[in-house]
Amino acid sequence: MKMIEVQNYDEMSQKAAQYIINKVHQYPTIKLGLATGGTPVGTYKNLIQDHQQNGTSYRDVTAFNLDEYIGLSGNDKNSYRYFMNEQLFNHIDIDKNNTFIPRGDYKDSEVECQRYERLIADHGGVDLQILGIGGNGHIGFNEPGTSFHANTHVIQLDSTTREANARFFKNIEDVPTKAITMGISTIMRSKEILLLVSGESKKDALDKLINGEISESFPASVLKNHPCVTIIADKAAVSGLKLHS
Numbered sequence: 001m002k003m004i005e006v007q008n009y010d011e012m013s014q015k016a017a018q019y020i021i022n023k024v025h026q027y028p029t030i031k032l033g034l035a036t037g038g039t040p041v042g043t044y045k046n047l048i049q050d051h052q053q054n055g056t057s058y059r060d061v062t063a064f065n066l067d068e069y070i071g072l073s074g075n076d077k078n079s080y081r082y083f084m085n086e087q088l089f090n091h092i093d094i095d096k097n098n099t100f101i102p103r104g105d106y107k108d109s110e111v112e113c114q115r116y117e118r119l120i121a122d123h124g125g126v127d128l129q130i131l132g133i134g135g136n137g138h139i140g141f142n143e144p145g146t147s148f149h150a151n152t153h154v155i156q157l158d159s160t161t162r163e164a165n166a167r168f169f170k171n172i173e174d175v176p177t178k179a180i181t182m183g184i185s186t187i188m189r190s191k192e193i194l195l196l197v198s199g200e201s202k203k204d205a206l207d208k209l210i211n212g213e214i215s216e217s218f219p220a221s222v223l224k225n226h227p228c229v230t231i232i233a234d235k236a237a238v239s240g241l242k243l244h245s
């Protein structure tokens with residue numbers, strides 16, 4: 001894993017966006033894997049700004065998101081489909097037909113998982129996957145204990161994850177209890193991974209990732225087995241960390 005240390009959230013967001021922009025210029029038909037949550041919002045802002053100022057085009061780009069809450073339709077303000085439209089897709093020239101997110105309101109979530117996994121495979125897999133990390137080490141919504149062999153699947157959200165995400169909802173009872181997420185195996189098949197880590201609240205998770213063992217009890221640790229991972233982390237997340245490697 002390669003680590004790029006930056007000063008703060010804004011620099012992380014600029015660096016991450018530039019990384020993605022360079023790839024889009026190099027491979028205009030790139031398949032991007034995208035994340036939601038607070039971490040990538042600044043990155044998406046920078047992508048929009050660059051699109052408006054420099055004309056970087058996403059016309060031929062395909063995007064697959066990591067996860068979606070079960071029970072929410074794409075019109076629900078708390079769905080990740082809504083989030084992605086608002087935070088990125090509505091502001092760049094990507095064809096919405098080429099933006100994929102698991103359908104949280106599909107009648108049979110298990111069938112939806114299989115469909116989503118097949119969809120990614122049929123497109124030749126993800127070229128560059130953007131990830132955030134949960135305080136408990138989750139990537140996507142792969143909570144601690146998830147098998148490293150899992151493909152896209154239904155997951156019961158940890159209480160800590162629901163608490164962390166309650167900030168986007170009116171109250172914690174409204175946070176769905178289940179989600180569909182790309183599995184660890186799905187994520188590991190992406191050709192390249194860019195992990196964004198910002199803030200003191202992610203310090204322990206980053207420390208565990210860098211200095212801990214590879215274990216299903218800490219899902220992000222699997223990234224050490226991936227041949228091409230870049231971490232962009234800010235000072236607050238890195239402070240006090242012992243950097244081996």
Ligand code: F6R
Nearest residue numbers: 035036037038039132133134140
């Ligand atoms: C988002 C996702 C999650 C988040 C993680 C961190 O699609 O899959 O793994 O990346 O929960 O969330 P934030 O960025 O809000 O701290």
